[in-house]
Amino acid sequence: MRPFKYTSTNSTSDATNLLVKNPNAHFLAGGTNLIDLMKEDVERPDELIDLTRLDLTSVSAITTGLNNGGVTIGAVGKNTDAANHQLIRQNFPLLTKAILAGASAQIRNMATNGGNLLQRTRCSYFYDTAMPCNKRSPGTGCAAKEGINRMHAIFGWSEDCVAVYPSDMAIALSALDANVKVMQADGKIRSIPIQDFHRLPGNHPEKDNNLNRGDLITSIEIPKNKFAAHSAYVKVRDRNSYAFALVSVAAGLELDGNKIVSAHISMGGVAHKPWRALKSEAFLKGKAATTANFKAAAEAEMVDAKTLSHNKFKVDLGKNTIVSALEIALRGTDSKA
Amino acid sequence: MNQNKTQLTEEEIKLFGDLMPEELAAIVHSGLNRRHFMKLVGLASAGLLASHLIGAEQLFARAIDMEIEDLPEVAIENGVTVNFKVNASSKKVLIDSRSTLLDTLRERLGLTGSKKGCDHGQCGACTVIVDGNRVLSCLTLAATCEGKSVITIEGLAKDNELNPMQAAFLKHDGFQCGFCTPGQICSAVALMKEAKDGQASYITQDIRANKSSILLSDDEIAERMSGNICRCGAYPNIVAAINEAQTGKDVEQNWLFAG
Numbered sequence: 113m114r115p116f117k118y119t120s121t122n123s124t125s126d127a128t129n130l131l132v133k134n135p136n137a138h139f140l141a142g143g144t145n146l147i148d149l150m151k152e153d154v155e156r157p158d159e160l161i162d163l164t165r166l167d168l169t170s171v172s173a174i175t176t177g178l179n180n181g182g183v184t185i186g187a188v189g190k191n192t193d194a195a196n197h198q199l200i201r202q203n204f205p206l207l208t209k210a211i212l213a214g215a216s217a218q219i220r221n222m223a224t225n226g227g228n229l230l231q232r233t234r235c236s237y238f239y240d241t242a243m244p245c246n247k248r249s250p251g252t253g254c255a256a257k258e259g260i261n262r263m264h265a266i267f268g269w270s271e272d273c274v275a276v277y278p279s280d281m282a283i284a285l286s287a288l289d290a291n292v293k294v295m296q297a298d299g300k301i302r303s304i305p306i307q308d309f310h311r312l313p314g315n316h317p318e319k320d321n322n323l324n325r326g327d328l329i330t331s332i333e334i335p336k337n338k339f340a341a342h343s344a345y346v347k348v349r350d351r352n353s354y355a356f357a358l359v360s361v362a363a364g365l366e367l368d369g370n371k372i373v374s375a376h377i378s379m380g381g382v383a384h385k386p387w388r389a390l391k392s393e394a395f396l397k398g399k400a401a402t403t404a405n406f407k408a409a410a411e412a413e414m415v416d417a418k419t420l421s422h423n424k425f426k427v428d429l430g431k432n433t434i435v436s437a438l439e440i441a442l443r444g445t446d447s448k449a
Numbered sequence: 450m451n452q453n454k455t456q457l458t459e460e461e462i463k464l465f466g467d468l469m470p471e472e473l474a475a476i477v478h479s480g481l482n483r484r485h486f487m488k489l490v491g492l493a494s495a496g497l498l499a500s501h502l503i504g505a506e507q508l509f510a511r512a513i514d515m516e517i518e519d520l521p522e523v524a525i526e527n528g529v530t531v532n533f534k535v536n537a538s539s540k541k542v543l544i545d546s547r548s549t550l551l552d553t554l555r556e557r558l559g560l561t562g563s564k565k566g567c568d569h570g571q572c573g574a575c576t577v578i579v580d581g582n583r584v585l586s587c588l589t590l591a592a593t594c595e596g597k598s599v600i601t602i603e604g605l606a607k608d609n610e611l612n613p614m615q616a617a618f619l620k621h622d623g624f625q626c627g628f629c630t631p632g633q634i635c636s637a638v639a640l641m642k643e644a645k646d647g648q649a650s651y652i653t654q655d656i657r658a659n660k661s662s663i664l665l666s667d668d669e670i671a672e673r674m675s676g677n678i679c680r681c682g683a684y685p686n687i688v689a690a691i692n693e694a695q696t697g698k699d700v701e702q703n704w705l706f707a708g
Contacts, residue, residue: 113547115526115527115545115546115547116527116546116547117527117546118527118529118546118590118592120592120593120595140590140593143588143589143590143593144570144585144588147549147588147589147590148569148570148588151568151569152569160546160590162592162593164593192582192648195649196646196647196648196649196660198659198660201649201656201657201660202657205656205657208649208656209651209656212649212650212651212653213651215676216573216675216676216677217583217636217639217640217643217650217673217676218573218576218583218584218585218636218676219570219585219588219676221582221583221584222584222585222588222589340657341657347651352671352672352675353651353671353672353675354675354676445656445657446654446655446656446657446658448654
C-alpha cells in the first residue's frame with residue numbers, strides 16, 4: 113500500500129474542506145472496499161479523511177413534509193444497524209433483506225450506508241492492475257468485454273465497460289425510490305433521486321455516479337410506501353451466502369385485493385447501476401397478481417437484454433428471479449422463500 | 450524485541466515437568482518459546498499430549514504479556530499514535546498510518562492468535578471483536594481504533610478457564626488445521642450477542658415483528674457464520690459447537706447438515 117496521511121474529523125465542513133484542498137485525498141468510511149482496493153494498488157490516495165466520527169449515524173422517522181412517514185438513514189451509520197432498526201424492519205423490510213443478503217456479518221458491522229452506495233465494481237479486470245480497464249485507467253480498453261465475462265452486464269453496457277455494480281442495499285433503495293442527500297463543497301445540501309445517483313458507463317466508465325468532487329453523502333431518505341407487507345429480495349449467487357449476485361431482484365407489490373395497483377422492481381448483477389425494471393412495472397400496473405402475468409412482465413423486461421459471450425444464462429435466470437421475487441411478495445414479506 | 454514472558458501456574462509447571470523434563474528450567478525462567486512449542490507439537494503427534502490436552506490448550510489460550518517496542522520515528526512516514534484497549538489492557542502504540550489492526554496486533558503487540566488468511570476480507574480468519582461487534586481486522590486501519598476496545602482470541606479465556614465457545618469447539622472438534630479457528634471463535638462469541646439482541650439474518654422469518662432474542666437453528670448459524678471460511682470443511686462440527694455454546698446443553702452433531 114502506498115503511503116498516505118490519515119486525518120480524522122468530527123466536522124462535515126472540515127471533512128469537505130480537507131478533501132477539496134488535496135486532489136489526491138479520499139474519504140474513508142467503513143473501509144471494507146477502499147482499503148482492499150488500496151492494497152491492490154487500484155486506489156492510490158495520498159490522504160485519507162476518516163468520516164466515521166461524524167455525527168451522521170442515526171436512523172429516524174420523517175414526520176413532516178413530502179416524505180412524511182418515511183425514514184432517514186445516516187450516511188455514516190453501519191449497515192447492521194440500519195438493517196436491524198425496528199422502523200426499517202417494520203416499514204421497509206425490503207431494505208433489511210437486501211442489506212442482510214450482502215457480504216458477511218463482520219463486513220456489515222464495518223460498512224456504512226453511504227459507503228455502500230459508493231462500492232466499486234468487483235470486475236476482476238478492474239482489480240487486476242496488469243490488465244487494461246477503462247474504469248481504472250481511462251483509455252486503456254476493456255478486458256472483460258472479450259474476456260471472462262460471466263459475472264458481467266446484460267443491460268446498459270457500452271463498448272468501454274461491461275462491469276456490474278455490486279451493492280445489494282442500493283437495489284432495494286432503487287425499488288423504494290430513495291433519495292440521497294448530499295452536502296456540497298460549498299455547504300449547500302442537494303437531494304439526488306437514487307435512479308439518478310449511479311450512472312451507466314457510456315464513454316466515462318471511470319465515473320460510477322453523479323457526485324462531484326467535494327460532495328459528502330449525509331443521509332439516505334426513503335419515502336413512505338404501501339408495500340411493506342408485500343416485498344421480497346431474492347439474490348441468486350454461486351454459493352448460498354457471502355457471494356456477489358449473479359442476479360438479484362428487489363420487488364414490492366402495492367395490492368388492492370388481487371389487483372396490482374403498482375409494482376416496484378429493481379435488479380442487481382445485470383448493469384452498471386441498479387436496473388429499474390420499468391417495463392415489468394408498466395406491464396403489471398392494474399393487472400391481476402397471477403403467475404402468468406408475472407412471467408409476462410419478466411419477459412417484457414428481459415427481451416431487451418444484450419448478452420456477452422459467457423453470461424447468456426442471466427436472461428433466463430433474470431426472468432425466473434423476477435417471477436420468484438414477485439411470488440414471494442404476493443404471498444407476503446415474511447412468507448418462506 | 451523483548452522475549453515473551455509467561456508466568457506459569459503450579460499445574461502448568463507440573464504439566465511441562467511431565468512432558469518435557471529437560472526443558473522445564475528454560476520454560477520456567479524464560480517463558481514458553483517456539484522451540485518448546487514445536488516440541489509440544491511433536492509430543493502431540495506421538496499421542497503423549499492427549500491426556501494433558503486441556504491444560505496445554507489453556508496455557509496457549511492465555512495472553513502473553515509483551516512489551517511494545519516503539520519503532521524509531523525516522524522509519525515512519527505518516528506516524529499515528531493510537532491509544533486503545535486490547536483484551537482489557539490499555540495500549541499506546543505509534544504506527545505507520547497504513548498499518549491494519551491485524552498487523553498491529555500481530556507484529557507490534559505480539560498477539561498472533563488472529564490469523565492473516567486472505568488479507569482481503571474474504572475469509573474471516575482475522576475476525577476480532579471491536580466495541581462488542583465482530584469485524585475484519587485486515588480491513589480495519591489501526592489508526593481508526595483510537596479509544597476503542599478490541600478483544601482477540603487471546604482475551605476470551607478468563608485465567609485458566611476457557612470461554613464456553615472455546616470449550617465447545619474443543620469438544621466438537623470444530624477444526625482440523627486450526628488456522629481459521631481464532632476467527633471462527635471470535636465470530637461465534639459475537640454472534641451469541643447478536644442473537645440475544647434479536648438481530649435478523651437474510652434467512653430470518655418474521656423480520657417485521659418486534660425484535661426479540663433468537664434461538665438460532667443450524668441453518669441460521671450457517672448463514673450467520675458464512676463470513677468465516679473453513680478450508681478443512683469442519684462446518685458440521687463448528688455448527689454443533691456453536692449450538693452447544695448457545696444452549697448450554699449437549700448437542701449431537703448433525704451429519705446431514707450439508708444436505
